[in-house]
Amino acid sequence: MIDAVVVGSGHNALVSACYLARSGWSVEVIERDDVLGGAVSTVQRFPGHKVDRGSSAHIMVRHTGIVEELDLGAHGLRYLDCDPWAFAPAPVGSDRPGIVFHRSLAATYQSIRESCGTADADAYRRFVEVWGPRSARVMRAFSKPPTAPALLSSFWGLEAADGGIDLSRQFLGSGDALLDEYFESEHLKAALAWFGAQSGPPMSEPGTAPMVGFAALMHTIPPGRAVGGSGALTVALASRLRSDAGTVSLGDSVTALTRQGDVWTTRTSSGREIRSRVVVAGCHVLTTLDLLERGGYDSRTIDRWRHRIRIGPGIGMAVRLATDALPDYSSAPDSSVTHGLQLLVSDRAHLRLAHGAALAGELPPRPAVLGMSFSSLDPSIAPAGEHQVTLWSQWQPYRLSGSRRWSDLAGPEADRIIAEVDALAPGFSASVLDRHVQSPQDLEEEMGLLGGNVMHVEMSLDQMMMWRPLPELSGHRVPGADRLYLTGASTHPGGGVSGASGRSAAHIALRDDRRGLRRLWARR
Incomplete structure (x- = not known):
């Protein structure tokens, strides 16, 4: 028997596996695909071309500290700054220049001034000054499990001078409302709305203002491009995992997850039955529910959850x-x-x-x-x-x-x-x-x-934070499935390349293990 089976080799699953293996656990990652990394992977599509299968620009993971904590640079990972980090061409027929978003706020200010005028350039500088610190707090909230105290501390724990109740209103507002509050130029608004909309929802939805606000963070650390392709991140994670004696098995899909007593049995399509103390499920949450149902979990409960999760x-x-x-x-x-x-x-x-x-x-x-x-x-x-x-x-x-x-x-x-x-x-x-x-x-x-959704499930306000993907499943756990932990884009903080969900799931598993050992010592 091993300590942990990790289902799937997406970047969050591999981050979990690395933190567990670093703590001395025996870990095996099981991946149905012959390609490592899920949606953070790179393959040859054309002769001589390394082509990403899913994500390309890595934005959030560079703000989490995970790359440094796992020392992924020592395993070959190297990032290049995207600078300029964005460009919004002028509309067809316009005689104005496009907007160039540099890492340098001063250079960005000058570009917006030339394209949209001084008033909008001044407004953009105010936007960055206000939303830079706020977005840093959001990122800190994204880097922790979605508990109410942690989220309240991160989102609304600002000094009274920073807005109080009005600040919470702005966080719950729409991206469009935020843009209309700051800017006049529709060209500039469209560019920032399109950046914010990469999370999935349109900027007309409530709770999307922070998604626009993330643009302010790009002047601190811009999007990064992993040398060799997006998959260089998961290749480095797998290398780190193996250096701590973890293993990765490709081309063998998990077919069922069964809990008997204190032991999980992971069954695979090749006929393997792997016994472990812990399972970390890094696949789509609906896929995880299917695996639990095949392993004997209550079908009526599974069905109720399925019908409430929106893809x-x-x-x-x-x-x-x-x-x-x-x-x-x-x-x-x-x-x-x-x-x-x-x-x-x-x-x-x-x-x-x-x-x-x-x-x-x-x-x-x-x-x-x-x-x-x-x-x-x-x-x-x-x-x-x-x-x-x-x-x-x-x-x-x-x-x-x-x-x-x-x-x-x-x-x-x-x-x-x-x-x-x-x-x-x-x-x-x-x-x-x-x-x-x-x-x-x-x-x-x-x-x-599933559904072609790269974020797994919709990133609407009611399926984010302590509600992602459902309140019952939001703490990286499944009720009644002890020592099974959820990670991946289906869980807080959602889609995109951050690794934060993987780290949170691993930390919860390690904490549970320490508490279990303390209880055992107390009984003895």
């Missing part, structure tokens, strides 16, 4: 491109804008129409596109003379209206997504050498992202 209508699709050139944006001051996120929307109506269409099972009138071209920062991911561009189109419906199928529509929709770039960077489409399209259906089938 949503679908969040988006990706188009991965091999090109012979980088996008050359007409309104960019220079090619350095391709180092970061390219926010390819000019107004919030563009975003609202895309989201509304997805709710109805329709394709967006115009795809809302985020561009990333990290071969400009890290040439190692593409052959000499070639580049790699990822286009993310958000609010593409998982379930299409009528009898339409993604197998028929993915190609034409990819054409429309590329055309959005072409309108702002003329000639870009001619640079495309090869492409790999990931529809919402493809995301589900390849990486277990």
